[in-house]
Amino acid sequence: MAQTEGAVKFTAVKPQLMVKAPRTVDAVQFYKTAFGAVEGGSACCPRPTTEQGLPNILCAVLELAGCSLVVYSDESAPVGSEGIGTQLCLETKDVEAAISKAVRAGAVAEGEITEGGGACCGGRVGKVRDPFGYVWLICSPSNNCAVKCC
Amino acid sequence: MAQTEGAVKFTAVKPQLMVKAPRTVDAVQFYKTAFGAVEGGSACCPRPTTEQGLPNILCAVLELAGCSLVVYSDESAPVGSEGIGTQLCLETKDVEAAISKAVRAGAVAEGEITEGGGACCGGRVGKVRDPFGYVWLICSPSNNCAVKCC
Numbered sequence: 001m002a003q004t005e006g007a008v009k010f011t012a013v014k015p016q017l018m019v020k021a022p023r024t025v026d027a028v029q030f031y032k033t034a035f036g037a038v039e040g041g042s043a044c045c046p047r048p049t050t051e052q053g054l055p056n057i058l059c060a061v062l063e064l065a066g067c068s069l070v071v072y073s074d075e076s077a078p079v080g081s082e083g084i085g086t087q088l089c090l091e092t093k094d095v096e097a098a099i100s101k102a103v104r105a106g107a108v109a110e111g112e113i114t115e116g117g118g119a120c121c122g123g124r125v126g127k128v129r130d131p132f133g134y135v136w137l138i139c140s141p142s143n144n145c146a147v148k149c150c
Numbered sequence: 151m152a153q154t155e156g157a158v159k160f161t162a163v164k165p166q167l168m169v170k171a172p173r174t175v176d177a178v179q180f181y182k183t184a185f186g187a188v189e190g191g192s193a194c195c196p197r198p199t200t201e202q203g204l205p206n207i208l209c210a211v212l213e214l215a216g217c218s219l220v221v222y223s224d225e226s227a228p229v230g231s232e233g234i235g236t237q238l239c240l241e242t243k244d245v246e247a248a249i250s251k252a253v254r255a256g257a258v259a260e261g262e263i264t265e266g267g268g269a270c271c272g273g274r275v276g277k278v279r280d281p282f283g284y285v286w287l288i289c290s291p292s293n294n295c296a297v298k299c300c
Contacts, residue, residue, distance in 0.1 A: 008186065009186075010185065010186070010214060010215040011215055012215050012216070012217070013165070013214055013215045013216070013217035013219070015163070015165050015236075015238060017282065017284055019282045023282065026281070027281075027282050030255055030256055030257075030280060030281060030282070031280075033255040033256075034251060034252040034255035034256070034257055034280070035160060035240060035248075035251075035252065035286075036158065036159075036160070064160060064163055064240075065160040065161055065162050065163045065240065065241070066162070066163075067162070067163035067217060069163070069238075086165075086236040086284070088165060088219075090185060090214075090215065091215070098185075101184060102184040102185065105180055105183040105184035106180055106183075106184070107180075107184055130180060130181075130184070131176070131177075131180060132167065132169045132173065132177050132180070134167055134236070136185075
């Protein structure tokens, strides 16, 4: 186990910014206008349009200065919680080993590993909270989306 | 102005994680142990050792999966505020133009542009809060440090 954990490799770090569900499209537009971010492909996890006919994007990947940012909405988030939902996603093929290693170092696992859940469009996702209060998503690369995201 | 703003280019995105001042060293060690992060060079902005003889690091740059993470302490932060201080740093040579463009897109500038202030070791630093509550540091690349950081 120790050897497996030692071999954990991360292939990407992706900051994730949570916004209220109806504002995901606004947020994507803002980051494009304000910072010149570029959409990394089709919006991720699109769902049928809203009652108002607007696209109900749940997750979008933006490319900015060589980094991927994920803008996502979490329907389970409490109302009024915008701007407090930064998470850092670490992408790896070894989700279990990565979580185990982080926990041994002092992080606390939160919830179970899920398949295609959370803010992501596929792939396996686990979550740990580090001793300093930050939440890290440990995700496997997903392939069933126009762009890789987690 | 519009033309200048249109030409704003960002060269890096660096998530910054605020921790309480005495715990910066612990946090750096944790991210190395848990995730295999590598220190990007000498700790940034070192100050004389604390009364207990411990190194009083104010800012450290970690490299992880091709991304730079900045772990920093903010002595002005309220006690007990750990884990709520995520900021995203955008590095650019055009700090003023970048801030102006962001503000025109809907962000709110916070404070003045400072030289070598904040969590950074040199360079010019401004700050904007976007309409979704997230704080972005707009920083010029700094050269007076063992590693580039902001």
